[in-house]
Amino acid sequence: MSIKQKIVVVGNGMVGHHFVDEMAKHDGYEITVLSAEDRLAYDRVHLSEYFSGKTAEDLALTTPEHYNELGVKFFTDAKVTNINKAEKTVSTETGDKYAYDKLILATGSYPFVPPIPGKEREHCLVYRTIDDLDAIQASANSGKVGVVVGGGLLGLEAANALKELGLQTHVVEFAPQLMGVQLDKDGGELLRNMIEGIGVQVHTQKATSEIIDGEDCVHRMVFADGTHLETDLILFSAGIRPYDNLARDFDLQIGERGGIVVNNECQTSDEHIYAIGECALWNNFIYGLVAPGYTMAKVAVDNIIGGEQQFTGADMSTKLKLMGMDVGSIGDAHARTAGAKSYTYFNEPDDIYKKIVVSADGKTLIGAVLVGDTSEYDSLLQYALNAIELPKNPDSLILPSSGEKPTLGVDALPDTATICSCLNVTKGDIISAIDAGACDVAGVKSCTKATTGCGGCAALVKTVTDHELEKRGVEVSTDICEHFAYSRVELFHIVKVEKIRNFDTLIEKHGCGIGCEICKPAVGSILASVWNDYVLQEDHLPLQDTNDTYLGNMQKDGTYSIVPRMPGGEVTPERLIVIGEVAKEYNLYTKVTGGQRIDLFGARVDQLPDIWEKLIAAGMETGHAYGKSLRTVKSCVGSTWCRYGVQDSMAMAIFLENRYKGLRSPHKIKFAVSGCTRECAEAQSKDIGVIATENGWNLYVSGNGGMKPRHGDLFATDLDDETLVKYIDRYLMFYVRTADRLTRTSVWLDNLEGGLEYMQKIVIDDHLSINQELESQMDAVVDTYQCEWKTTIEDPKQLKRFRQFVNSKAVDKNIEFVTEREQIRPARGDEKSYKGVQIHTVDITTDREVEPA
Template sequence: TKALDEQVGGNHYKNFEIQPIEFIHKNKIGFIEGNIIKYACRWKVKGKLEDLEKIKKCADDSKVGVVIGGGLLGLEAANALKQLGLNTHVVEFAPQLMAVQLDQQGGKLLRNKIENLGVSVHTGKATSEIVAGEQCRYRLNFADGSHLETDLVLFSAGIRPYDTLGNKAGLTLGERGGIVINNACQTSNKDIFAIGECALWDKKLFGLVAPGYNMARVAASQLSGGDLQFNGADMSTKLKLLGVEVGSIGDAHGTTANAKELIYQDPIRDCYKKIVLNESGDKLLGAVLVGDTSDYDTLLQYMLNDMALPEHPECLILPDSAGAPTLSSSALPDTATICSCHNVCKNDIISAIDNGANELGAVKTCTKASTGCGGCTALLKSVVDAELAERGVEVNNHLCEHFAYSRQELLHLVKVEKIKTFAELLSSHGEGHGCEICKPAVGSILASTWNDYILSEQHVSLQDTNDNYLANMQKDGSYSVVPRIAGGEVTAEKLIVLGEVAKEFNLYCKVTGGQRIDLFGARLEQLPVIWQKLIAAGFETGHAYGKSLRTVKSCVGSTWCRYGVQDSVAQAIAIEDRYKGLRSPHKIKMAVSGCTRECAEAQSKDIGIIATESGWNLYVCGNGGMRPRHADLFATDLDDVPLVYPLSVNRNPTFNSASEVIPKVSAVLLMPLNTTPSSTTT
């Protein structure tokens, strides 16, 4: 600091305040000519809340917004503009989005996904000037002669090093900015160190936090007489952009000499995966993941730790590969990097445990692992649990500090002791007052076990926001409302009411996969009025937010379809009316198809019914989610009478787990209408 003070002239260090990066120029931004003062802002990683308020205020007066820059931050900025209700465009100089992280095919898929979400993408566009527009406030003129009009411009065009202080001090800067440093993080003046975004190492600027932390460690080591060196940083990243999962690891472009590539592409699921291997095919150099990043953590460990790949490395990216090896904690070397943000390796965690950190929280405190982005939380817990188990330490699987039991153990206590309320469970098996972890967990256990009214006085405090407000909270804090439309049948009058409500409250309408209409964008204070109008029209909540029966989907059946052999709509309505409100450990979906053409997709549901010439075939245990499963045929050619038995007034508390729900529901479905149910199947 003394050398710095001398070079800039005087004792400035004590009163020196580092200002946030500002690159909003009145007459020129980068190489773009024009005068764009009021509605031009630079999207920054770190800024003031006032900056965001200014952007929001500009957006309130705008209809069209443009983000210049199609990198990570640019796409996040585009998402922000879209959420503010603007017609959003992304302008990128490179021929594809995220050109640094993704290859051409990955960038193409990302573009398609983002455009399908309503954001227009313009690649290969160099903005030469910004002038007054005709339809909008401004017009961006591109070098190729085309143009784009907009009301608001956000700049997110790369890292701009804030090197003003270094320039004043006479330190060596790079051609495009940045204070040049060596492996010791020293500048051209050996008494001055530079770290973070302002530092230029090997002609590279780092805009992520992890390299900054590593530089800080190096600088601290050098200042204290150590010899730690900075040798670059892993820039692998995993994130979700506009709802699209994206991952990039190591040499994603395969620029290493003699590198080989293995590619998996699924155009149905819009998923693209590529792994880059060395010449011999036994080491991972990099990877690109778009649409599905579930393999990211495993691939990253193979790359970071230079681990030998399995005999068939393609199994690492193929879906549901039975031969894919599980990368357990014991398989990781002690040098394996667990937390990239804070550069914590497995050996650091082992040392912390050996020094007395016998639970996850203590390990986090000692090592700072998983206190950055949080992406390594699952891996960290796996390593900690494995190391503790290896030392004979019992791994704590308690639900929370108020219950010294796991969730499964609490479920057994509730069933065996017939506990009906949270207060009763807490007084007999817990301590304290409960928390945001145990209350909803116990609430779910009680609801699926006893099926009492969840909004009663003794249960309402256990429910989350969605159950309390009969709506589903969305990512922006607004709510979606889904009225029940049993069997997908709705009258014209009710459709008009839905349209009128959506129009009055400016709600986005979406037909769901369960044949219902979802109304998005409601504010909390609007929900009572919205439900008042819907209830007056004969609607009720569809429980689209709960662990309960969601929908019973149907085709039009024999009433309209020339192939239909049974009235699937009437059957679906009867089943949905019977089971609506039924709580369970997980959501339940059903469907009824009027013929074997299976338009209602009944065989991918928890309970599926398909019409035959002789009656109905009953299927159970299907799934259409992340791991699709064809349902099992449970019974054939059932008549209308024994298929559905009216639900008795007193629901029996026998639906205790996912494994029990299906057979018991199936048993009741098979019960004749003229049969009195026993106490075990009511």
């Protein structure tokens, strides 16, 4: 048996760690890691998240256990101070000596601090390690103002960190613009405006000449132009310098401006010593990004095991979110290539700037700048990396969709196209993963590690994966979910024909498993449409979505909003007063809705029954704002008050709302009734719209506002009251029977074969001879209406369910409010006083709160 080759790795940053992970895949090597830091590798790319709640453990890339499993020896606090090239050993500060066959220098870099007099003062810090972050945090606690020196990518990240720490933040940059490496002048200018818009002040073309005592703050920064700026904390982020002192001291070749010179194999001037990552100088260039460092690590590993991979440079394109703003840069952002031409799109009102740079012959994309909107980044990057021929009008790639935007189908990508540049995963790698059995994105991810770096490629990985799966014939099925091999329409027929009255019977006879969040509410809705039983009775309760389960609309903090029905938007002063009194008593945020009624927010689940008891006592009933059912019938006052009204639109609206309230349907339904052709109730944007004419009513159907607005189609004209109601009965019931789950009437009609004409034939001409059935089914629903809240508060067993805790009368302490514009709103995380279970405890035998010690 041959003796294992000894590999010694100096430095355990992201790149050093990546090398270890890659090297450990090969047998026959003994790996030793020597790190000067006191902790093992962690994720520096996401360092700023340390301030938004991530811990050092969250950021860790490895653990002692992991290295032990790999059989890697490691030593922290082990600073290497000596290399003996002849003897092939290194030794540490403490005198420990390690022999190597191959030595890897992955010592990284340190932040450059410009030689400004006063830079050593207290509260002058850098932003690089977790220890730095602790120092920044400590310093920020005692100050109000913070300055970042350097307006590059890292500087802006640091500025974001200061802002998160609550400091009044400034960025001081020597150059005339921000992010000068990645962005052009206009892009930099827009970014500056956006950053200033969120309260970070930017000072460009400022050279700091000295830092002295301040008058109002700890420091005063004096600039070369005579101006000054006072601050309590200064963060230097003016670039990086390679940690190359070991190489310097022990005669490895060093670049003119620093950096350990390496060849394409990542070897230094001593063939047994490699340098990778930010300490390495390749082709007179230091890469300050993690992806090229990872590539170097792979190349070094490959060479050690006898392979022939070479490092031939790396793509420096980046996409990131800076202080909530999207910024992207690809290749030659400044159009410096000879003959390069640019296309620019600048949308000032929306803060969007996009530029693409194309080659002299106009055929290939060589650069791009994106600020404010990076949605095209992925496809632009693919055009650039794979030299895919551009469409005839390249600007169509960045213009807003005023016409067909050529989309880059994933089929157009060659197998060599890099999809995840952090981990260097190609389209071919994803295909092999699928060939090897991966059958979804998660499988591809665990197989290739794609998306596990910066995560920016997640959408593209999914598209490629889905596309490849589809090519292999993975079928798209119309089954509602894995529990029923039927569509919603088919289930509706089964329920009706076989007279099935509960979910258990249906799934036992026609399905499998216990159901899910897709089929349960769908079946719950079907059962309600057909039988109209109380939705919370024992066998229906577990089918309902949470809003229906508690008969309220759940808000982001777990509280509910309450909407009493107000037919036609009509309300008596007495009831209005009761609503006001209830809102006041329970301190509820009160808002008028778009459906002409009042929404009360912030009720805890345990308060709902009491609140409803009061509303019901005043003659009100549930508004079904929580249900997939009729919401409101909006109206104008019509001929009762209005000078122009030609019919009593109020009376009609109230009649319709009372007729269809409680009807469970595939999605919510909205109505409106206008009293004349001026259409003040906006009926043409509703599922059912009724507009008064001199002779009766015009009926419009399947209009929609919201996500995808659609004007209603005129269905029939000059109808009398009775015919109008018949038509609506038939139209709605046919929709309830045949629409897919969560499909509004607008989309349903658009997708219905035959469309409007077909519906007119059914409803008006009784083409299918089912009108009588549709009407009697609607009559049955109307006749069995009950106010669900009334039923609920009269049933002690139901009331029990509204307790927050089964074993305590305590309330959920995580629900906290703050006051804004004289009303409550949910407290955001940083505004909450309750930080977790350690602060308060409750004695559950007495229900009494125990204050913290």
